[in-house]
Amino acid sequence: MIEMKVAGIALDAITRSPIILLKDASERRALLIYIALEQARAIIGPLENQKPPRPLTHDLMMNSLGEWNINIEKIIIHSLERDTFYASVILQQGEFRKEIDSRPSDAIALALRANASIWVMEEVIANASIPIDRDADEAEQEAFREFISNLCPEDLIRYFGTSENS
Template identity: 25%
Template sequence: MRMIEMFFGDMSTVLKPSDSYAMVLTEAEGGKDRKLAVIIGAPEAQAIKMAQIGYRTPRPFTHELLMNLIYEGGMDFIQAVIYDVKDGIYYTHLYMERPDGSEYEADARTTDVVALSMRAHFPIYIEEELLERERLRNISPDGSVYTLTVNAVSTDMLEQALAEAVKQEDYERASQLRDEIKRRKEEKETEEPNPLHL
């Protein structure tokens, strides 16, 4: 599988709910200019913006603390790989090198990886097939409006979009949104064991 390097491109604050942001990752290789939007909350957006401008606080934030612990432990960052998305959540592995040269793989939030990468300067990759499937699609002639894939959106956001579609009497769209919400809820029910049946 081919890996595509991505870098932080921009942050959008126009999403509802108002405490949600779209962190846009842009393809590093020239030519295709593919973009990926990761929906994040306000604290994550703040951490990334602070890293982007190089803001230093009197006391270390969590990402700086983690980075210091990694380095003091003799480890180093190698790379991160975004490998999946499900119900609005992107899944990422962070790869580090131990002092003996062996590799350590950690599951990490994509937002944390981006914030760390901006501080520690390691590359972030995504599987090309995943990027092609989940990338933003330009839907306006002037290139200013994009659409998200349904996988990139949380269930809460789908429920808000459903309410808006019903309000606007767009029943075809409402039906599609309802079906996706139902699919997610059914899938979640089959994944989680019932604690009452031990």
């Protein structure tokens, strides 16, 4: 899993639909998740440290969890099927942990309110992320190509040793 942070909310230039922008810690990969306007509002509030005059749905959920001493440990965006992302909220109460199915937008809205980490499975990143820093990606690929081109069988034997039990 790769930890990601909410970089912000953007609008699609063509559809004018809100998009959650998640970035990895190295800011080399980004994940874009299209959401509805109401979901965008639920995420923008905590991003901009805005407190509504009355609790909204996600605030109500956080207040309820707090009353029962249940914490949001983290959220996980675990799969992508037919252009739909799937997520889970990991709840914790003492030694008890429970995984709850969630839309990514709701999970992110809760994570922001709880200061919980946001994780994305590697296969989701591989299938749906976009590169942000192409130069760093190309430099890493070139370094790997150079490493492979200079590798010889003796290096592998030295590193892994010989198997006497084979």
